[in-house]
Every structure is written in structure tokens, then in C-alpha cells.
Amino acid sequence: MTATATAAIPSAAPAAAKGIKQPKPLPVPNSDFYMLAETLPAEELGVLKQVRAFMETKVAPIITKYWVEDSFPFELLPAIKELGIGGVGLKGYGCRGGSTLLAGLVAMEMARFDASIATFFGVHSGLAMSSIYLGGSEEQKQKWLPPMARFEKVGCFGLTEPLVGSGASGGLTTTAKREGDTWIINGQKKWIGNSPWCDIAIIWARDLADNQVKGFIVEIKTTPGFKVEKIQNKISLKVVQNGLITMENCRVPEENRLQGDNSFRDTAKVLKGTRYFVGWEATGCAMGAYENALKYCQERLQFGKPIGSFQLVQDLLAKMLANITASQCMVVRTAQLEVEGKLTDAHAALSKAFTTAKCRETVAWARELLGGNGIAADYNVGRFFADAEALYSYEGTYQMQNLIVGKAITGFGAFV
């Protein structure tokens, strides 16, 4: 797929205007250097191109304004619904279906323009819908997934708590107590993406009877005792609305408990899939920063020449492209392992840790190449630079991923 430059950046003084002789048109920035998108079958490549067109024409022109204002672009929801990609990669129940590779490339393509939109989509279509897809009964899937696939009901995923993040597997303090056919849930959840405005929360809580973690589908707007405060003053993924949820004696019917989930092992199944998904988002975020920086380097003049003609600048650009291409190859292989039924927690963890670390390095180099303009939101690169920080930490920090890998390769658990 031939890439065009991503979201428009203010001109850095066209070289031609200064009388510099340009024998032939400059290459259009293209971060899909090994042409991985072209490995999709034609029908799926068409879907990917629709996503790209949506991001380029609808999201790119307005997203910086929303990012600066810390707000979500609700005006985009009708167009997102029309795209018809809810539940991409999931089969049946009104979901978009498609290959695992398509689902990954959609996330990457979104993040190539804006990591917040990719995250909003990933939380809803990945975390929330996958929780029901993997842990729900047939009846629950029939009931909840079709309206979610159509974005009539938007979901969030509540695992992290104010006092429990990395240690969620053994330390959740949110409790669920069964009384007849009703569960009483008490506790708090922090950082929950989409929660200040969405409809459905997947809440993970510890059953007081057997001490095991169970999942619950909670209808946010109609459950008394369920309160959400928007988290203010973030410096990363500012378009995503994150919430602090407080639940005081929330009554949830047994029919809304995810019937297939009996312990944190079932929560971990959802996280395995979505963690490797973050690898796609991080790769896309690096791609967006690289393409914006490369375009800038082709246009920005110093010492009478485009800065892209300087050797040290080209060295940085080549290193950025190598980071991106290595990450792309890694996430494509994780998608193949998923299809082959061989993707382990350690595979997903290695990919999440590597791609987010390389993303962080790449966006920092992109910021550096823009000089002072690199810290101004108007030039896009500053947004990618800041957003990479959240990708690096959410859905399990770098250290947690490496501890998962470390256990798999040495045979020794080192979590505490």
C-alpha cells in the first residue's frame, strides 16, 4: 500500500521557494517499507484503505484540536459506525470478522494518524468485546455483541485499581458478593478508558466466597451506585477519556456475570490478545511520527539546504525506519502465531515490550528532528511523542512484560 504523508503539517518553507534546484520529485514518506499491508487479500486490503481514508480525511484535520482540549470527538461516531469495523477479527454475532492480520493492521493504521482513536477502538472492540466473546455464554454473546459491533453500545474494561496496577493478578480489592441471583459489587477502578461516557463496563472483581476473580457486565447508566469521574490533566492520549470508577453496593444480576470466567486465568486470556494488539498500536504510532518527521526534513531548510540532506539526519531517519520495520515484522509474526493457535503469553509480552520501547525511541528521534517545532502540538509529532508514553505503560508495563518473558525462558518466576 502506497502511503501518503499523514496529517498535514504546517510548511517548513518549501525548498523550491528558496531557489534550490530539485531534479525530481521527492519520495513520499512511506513507513510500510517492506509492503506488509500488501500481503492482505484484496478484499481486506480494501477495508484497510477505507480505514486509512477515514483517518486521513475525517480524523487528521480535527484531532489536534481535540487533543489540546482533552476532549473526545463525538462528531466522528457516525462515520466510525459507517466504517463497519466493530469486532474486526471476531467471528459471528454481528462482528466484522476478517483475519487476525487485518485486525492488527487496522489498529496500526489508526495509530499511524492518532493513537487515541486507536486506543478508543481497542478498548471497545478489543478489550470489552473480547471479554464477552471469550468469556460470555452463548446467550450473553447474542445479547451484547451485535449492538457493540454497531457501536450502539460502547464498552470499557475495568481491571486496574487506584492501589493495584501491575499486581492485579493476585491483588484486586474490588469485591463481588452473591445474594441469590444478584451480585453486590464494591470498589474502585482507575484509568478506565471510555468510562466517563460509554454504556457498558466489564468489571473484574474478587468473589468473596471463593476468592477468585470474576467478570461482570455492568450497565453504567442504569446501575445505581456506579459513579465515574473523568481523570483530568493527562499528558498522553489526551483524546481518550479515562475515568476513576467508584462502585458502592452496585447490584448486578447473575445473568450479567461472564459465565465462562472462573479465575484471573480467564482475564489473562483477554489480556494476551489485547497486549499483542498494543504492539500494533505502538508500531503505528512510530510510523506516524516518522512520516511527519521525514516530510518535515524534506521541507525544512538550514544552511541553505533541506535538513533531510544532512548525513546525521539521514542516519536518524534510517534508524527510525529500522525500528518500525522490525516492529512490523514482529507483530505480523505474532498474528501468524495467533492464527496457528501457538501465541503464548510470553510471545505477546515480548512483542508488547519491544514495540513500545522502539516506539518510544522512534518518536523521540522524530521530535528531535523537528527541533523546537517538535514540542508544538500543531506539527503532530509532539502528539505522537506524548502518546507513546501511555502505550509503553498500559496493558502491563515494560517490566511486567519482561518478567513474563523472563519466567518463560528461564523457568524462574521473578514477579516479587
Ligand SMILES: Cc1cc2nc3c(=O)[nH]c(=O)nc-3n(C[C@H](O)[C@H](O)[C@H](O)COP(=O)(O)OP(=O)(O)OC[C@H]3O[C@@H](n4cnc5c(N)ncnc54)[C@H](O)[C@@H]3O)c2cc1C
Ligand atoms: C492512558 C491509560 C489508559 C489506561 N486504560 C486502562 C483501561 O482501560 N483499563 C484498565 O483496567 N487499566 C487501564 N490503564 C491502567 C494500566 O494498565 C496501568 O497503568 C498499568 O498496568 C500499570 O499499573 P500502575 O499504573 O498501577 O503502575 P504500578 O503497577 O504501580 O507500577 C509502577 C512502576 O513499578 C514497576 N513495577 C511494579 N511491580 C514491579 C515488579 N514486581 N518488578 C519490577 N517492577 C515493578 C512498574 O513496571 C512501573 O514501572 C490505563 C493506563 C493509562 C496510563
